[in-house]
Amino acid sequence: MTTDQERGRGPVADATPHEGPDQDFRRSDIRRRLAHLGIVDMDMDTGTKRFPAQALPPEPSAMRQVCGHFATGITVVTSQLDGQWVGATVNSFTSVSLEPPLVLFCLRHDSRLLAAVRACGTFAVSILGAGQGPAAMGFAAPGPTGFDGFDCLSGSCGAPILRGAIGFLECKVADEYHGGDHRIVIGAVTSLGTLEDGTEDDGPLTFYRGRLARLDKEADR
Numbered sequence: 001m002t003t004d005q006e007r008g009r010g011p012v013a014d015a016t017p018h019e020g021p022d023q024d025f026r027r028s029d030i031r032r033r034l035a036h037l038g039i040v041d042m043d044m045d046t047g048t049k050r051f052p053a054q055a056l057p058p059e060p061s062a063m064r065q066v067c068g069h070f071a072t073g074i075t076v077v078t079s080q081l082d083g084q085w086v087g088a089t090v091n092s093f094t095s096v097s098l099e100p101p102l103v104l105f106c107l108r109h110d111s112r113l114l115a116a117v118r119a120c121g122t123f124a125v126s127i128l129g130a131g132q133g134p135a136a137m138g139f140a141a142p143g144p145t146g147f148d149g150f151d152c153l154s155g156s157c158g159a160p161i162l163r164g165a166i167g168f169l170e171c172k173v174a175d176e177y178h179g180g181d182h183r184i185v186i187g188a189v190t191s192l193g194t195l196e197d198g199t200e201d202d203g204p205l206t207f208y209r210g211r212l213a214r215l216d217k218e219a220d221r
Helices: 021-036 060-067 112-120 133-140
Strands: 075-081 084-090 094-097 102-108 122-127 152-154 160-162 167-179 182-193 205-208 211-214
Touching: 075 112, 075 133, 075 160, 084 102, 084 112, 084 133, 102 112, 102 167, 112 122, 112 167, 112 182, 122 160, 122 182, 133 205, 133 211
Parallel strands: none
Antiparallel strands: 075 084, 075 122, 094 102, 102 182, 122 167, 152 160, 167 182, 205 211
16 A cells, blocks of 8 residues: 555645745845835735834823824803803814714813803803804813803803804703713703804814814815
């Protein structure tokens, strides 16, 4: 009886040639040519793109720098505390759900507005238009909230809504969650709309890389 080994079909040898200095040189040469042409360098073993930048440790300054590249809209969130209006500029606002209608925003745990929202149980959100930079700066200033110089309407929940806003929402606090040095407030929307004197045609006021900005134009679709 003839065995496989006797027929020359013994254990199969490794079909991959030994990678010596010549192969390493060819790979290095390919990388140099790709770099010269401005093409992203590739990992020749896996075929995947190499990470194009040095990753930073998630320190506060790096978080602020990198997350600042994410453009947001700007709102003024308002409520009441001891019969006084309280407000703050907030760019962490976002919609959460359509059914049921929910939104959220984040505030520092020591925020006076957070204390007002907790005590009152309701709040209003004014979505700022491109011409409302002074309002954004005014309500972002430290110290007691000053409504002097800002024309407001009193909504159904009692919290003020800024005239000139391109949209508004009135909400009832639905939940609150811990989020590091901030608190995440979930609001159930009770009413919303646009104002007749709003500046919707001018577009929204935005925040980008630490500065107020306007939308230059819509992106191609």
